[in-house]
Amino acid sequence: MRKALLLLVVLSAFVAGCESKYKDPDPQAMGYDYYPLEIGQYRVYNVEETFYFNETPSNLNYQLRERIDTSFQDQTGQLVYKIIRSKRSDASIDWLDDSVMTVSKSPTMVMLTKDNTRYVKMVFPVKNGLEFVGDLYNTRQVEGGAGGKLRNGKQVYTFQNVGDNYEVSGNSYSNTATVLQNFYSINTILDDRFEVYAEGIGLVHRVYKRINYKSNTHDDGYSITDGHEREEILIEHGKL
Template structure:
């Protein structure tokens, strides 16, 4: 759960951003925030275990629910989005995390686990590039793999099939795409894969998310395998 000082969070449930749903060039049209809005996802998670040389797979569901608004420490209107999780549709939802969205005129800041990202910017046009992870702590080595990512808009207003549903007008945000060597063909060389992207549908929100990060660091004479994790999220229901 993200810890946020209550001293800087003043609840203001009736104070909301006016979303320009008629302007498809505005990122707010792809992230419509209002209390009560939800999106439900099928989630496929993977873990690469380099000790047992096994790739574990896990299926579950998540729901993003816009629960409340508040003012942050810069007095900016922000939204608290509860993340609920369950194994199957037959199980009860349980609160798993909270994400904070701060929609400003030029950019959308998102805070998760006390880490701040710039997930979208204006204008929304093909080829637009920005440093989405530039607000990360620069002196923390734990975030080194996140530094330097160049977020890029692709396929603006194009249809997208997320594997569960098709959406007519979307925008893809390619966050990073880095690959070095293939362990299958270069078993003696260091390699890694780091890919991340999100797809947003007009007047819906995020309808697809894919993230994969594994590292292959071979030791001569040993059995070497990948270590890492990944997740795919597909929107299956929303209001």
């Protein structure tokens, strides 16, 4: 009887230890809420975009909406969300659907697929200094002279300012995480790309600048020859 009782105590301790070892991670500690996914959620951005070609700029200003439309399970059983992107010139115009992308979120990463190309948008846990490769699952390679840290010919992204307040366009967000994709600046090249995510909201600010310059012999300055600038600022979010 005593042996049976001892065996029962040891077995109970073993089971309790296993339950403690394999319990689900704390979502807040992992940073899952920096990239929320729920059917009906939407975000609206003001977008300013400029293309430079042969020193001539072409400007675009419009609004972009990303709406989580439906979800489904892929062939591996992973839950995937379908996101519809719509555009309009301003709030007085109806939305016009522009493109579709899909997003899946596992315990270790967020994967976005757009135009049949997969991108790692975020990894978990979210913490300062953690690095990851956004183009790990696609064929994109970094061209020479792009600056920044590379891994097997691909740009390395880094988490910064995790948990910090962030202000943009008059709006303040109390808990954010910045994904620095690259910052490289010399006289003839500017590559400045980053994304800021707010807890419980998602992406609130995106900057993309890849600009090439040439020197001006007449004034010792520089002018833009070609490139692309784009900024997205969140102006509205909610659930339909």
